[in-house]
Amino acid sequence: MRKIEHIGIAVQNLEQSNELFAKLLGKAHFKTEIVDGEAVETSFFQVGETKVELLQATRPDSPIAKYLDKRPEGVHHIAFDVEDIGMEVSRLKEAGFEILNEVPKLGADNKLVVFLHPRSTNGVLVELCQEQ
Ligand SMILES: CC[C@H](C(=O)O)C(=O)SCCNC(=O)CCNC(=O)[C@H](O)C(C)(C)COP(=O)(O)OP(=O)(O)OC[C@H]1O[C@@H](n2cnc3c(N)ncnc32)[C@H](O)[C@@H]1OP(=O)(O)O
């Protein structure tokens, strides 16, 4: 793991949260992006070498919608930047972590992504990101 790539925050209203985080961080988001595969619309704020990713569900079947059905808005996941996502998946599987998607899928901001089940990571949903 090279660095924290982003902190993912689940929000109900992306526009409102964009305004709030722009005030909080003192700068506007640098991009918004819809990831159909995850049924999310995201916006990204650069904070030093890491990012804040705000996520709003675009469909009721989105993992974000299901999360917010049961929990308030807040930190949803931590994403780590990795050099070789295939190698990391093998290493983590060997180490006993539960990989949710062994085949990397298309994420936001030009990344390939893999998720680990929170029950294998002390209750934190972990995302691995490799620059495409
Ligand atoms: C890819 C685009 C973008 C990017 O950065 O590029 C994204 O980050 S997209 C982010 C949205 N996509 C995902 O989160 C994909 C991975 N997530 C999943 O597959 C599910 O959300 C999963 C498996 C983590 C949970 O789904 P499930 O249907 O099992 O939900 P439950 O509510 O039944 O939860 C089961 C169990 O896990 C705990 N849980 C659920 N979500 C989280 C979370 N975000 N952080 C920590 N723990 C979580 C939940 O509390 C349940 O635990 P239990 O002890 O049984 O109550």
Ligand SMILES: [Co+2]
């Ligand atoms: Co993410």
